[in-house]
Amino acid sequence: MLTPELVTLLTDPVLIAILVVALLVVGGAAGIVVTRRRRSALPQADQPAPLETAEPQVGDDAETPRDTPTRTVEDTELPEQAPTVEKPESAQGRLVRLRARLARSQGSLGKGLLALLSRDKLDEEAWEDIETTLITADVGVAPTQELVEKLRTRMRVEGVGAAQARDILREELIALVDPSMDRTLAVTRKDTQPAVVLVVGVNGTGKTTTVGRLARVLVAEDKHVVLGAADTFRAAAADQLQTWGERVGARTVRGPEGGDPASIAFDAVKQGIAEEADVVLIDTAGRLHTKTGLMDELGKVKRVIEKSAEVDEVLLVIDATTGQNGLTQARVFADVINVTGLVLTKLDGTAKGGIVIAVQRELGVPVKLVGLGEGADDLAPFDSEQFVDALLD
Known part of the structure; x- marks a missing residue:
């Protein structure tokens, strides 16, 4: 049974406020204790690792640490690609190809001379035309006169016709170019030096x-x-x-x-x-x-x-x-x-x-x-x- 004094105490506002605060403090402490017990009860594998040793997981944001210096394109070393080394064409292959080109580009000189030498009658006018053709082709005055003189002598003495004119012209031109000249390149290494x-x-x-x-x-x-x-x-x-x-x-x-x-x-x-x-x-x-x-x-x-x-x-x-x-x-x-x-x-x-x-x-x-x-x-x-x-x- 509540006495009048107890009722007075229970209805006192100040006392009620003190009781409410006390209850809140006790309840919060009890919650913290329960939470700690629950966390300690979790399996070890389910506990998150400490922040400083945590490994990124799938879905985590990969963020560059702010103390890591950034690198520009110029600073980045890219792997160098080795240049492709070509295999040059052999000398024999060049000679065949260049001879065909030379024949196409220089044919006018040879054709002009053969046309003149193949005339039925080689008079002075014809020989003058031959000289003009050679000089125009930059053979030079002295070599031209030498070549024409040899051609005139051989064709008169040997009495050859148009069919043999080409062979005579070929022989005399080769002699004029002088195949006896040494055309080898001095590119052989010596004992101690290149x-x-x-x-x-x-x-x-x-x-x-x-x-x-x-x-x-x-x-x-x-x-x-x-x-x-x-x-x-x-x-x-x-x-x-x-x-x-x-x-x-x-x-x-x-x-x-x-x-x-x-x-x-x-x-x-x-x-x-x-x-x-x-x-x-x-x-x-x-x-x-x-x-x-x-x-x-x-x-x-x-x-x-x-x-x-x-x-x-x-x-x-x-x-x-x-x-x-x-x-x-x-x-x-x-x-x-x-x-x-x-x-x-x-x-x-x-x-x-x-x-x-x-x-x-x-x-x-x-x-x-x-x-x-x-x-x-x-x-x-x-x-x-x-x-x-x-x-x-």
Whole structure:
């Protein structure tokens, strides 16, 4: 039974508030205890791992830690793709293909001569036409007069007709081209050093392309080749030569634009010696034959190279389309540096194949290589008989 005093206490607002607060505190503590007991009762596998050691699960966001530095495209190292090394065409395959091209492009000279020699009557007018045809084809005045005199004598003495005219013309043209000249390239490695080939010529004759093509010819013969980019005056020359080298696996030694050509040539030879290369090909800057200072620089390049190795070949590159102007260039280069061989480029772009005869007669130096067309393998050793046969085919 509630007494009046107890009722008074139960209805006191202050006391009621104290009781409510006490009940809330006791209930919260009891809930925490229950929760801890439930968590401890869970299986070990179901408990989440601590934050610092947790592994990401499927569906979790993959976020880069904020203390990890970011990398730009420039900082990222991509795997380098090895350049594809080509297998150049063999020399024999080039000769067959180039002879066909030469026959198509030079046929007008041979056809013109055969048409004149096949006339029923070879009078003075006919022989004058023959002389004109030869001179127009850049054979040169002296060689033309020599050839015409031999043709007149043989056809008169032997009494041959049109059928035999071709054979006589072929024999005399071959003799004029002079098959006795040594046309082999000095590209054989010596005991302690590689063969060194220096390539020279005026602007625009195709020296750098010739060096690249010659490298392909030598690589096809299983020779180890090093290229020297000594043309430092033309911005793209070193890049062009390096591209040629990379295509066949040949190293290119180069220097700064506008640098000393003699120094680069010397470094290329040193590299060739270090690698025990078979051949070092040196590309030089094109220079006008009228510029004395530039011409004298060629002599310096050669002298600097010879401090460490002998220069075995000096190849003069001549544009066959320049005709008699090419002869003038050749004379000046021959006076400045000892030219050992000639390279005739763009021979397919002209019917004036007689430049072969004229330049050899002028310098006493053999044509060793000819270039036809724009292809990478459009360079081949010169062959007297095949050249004449191409003219007459």
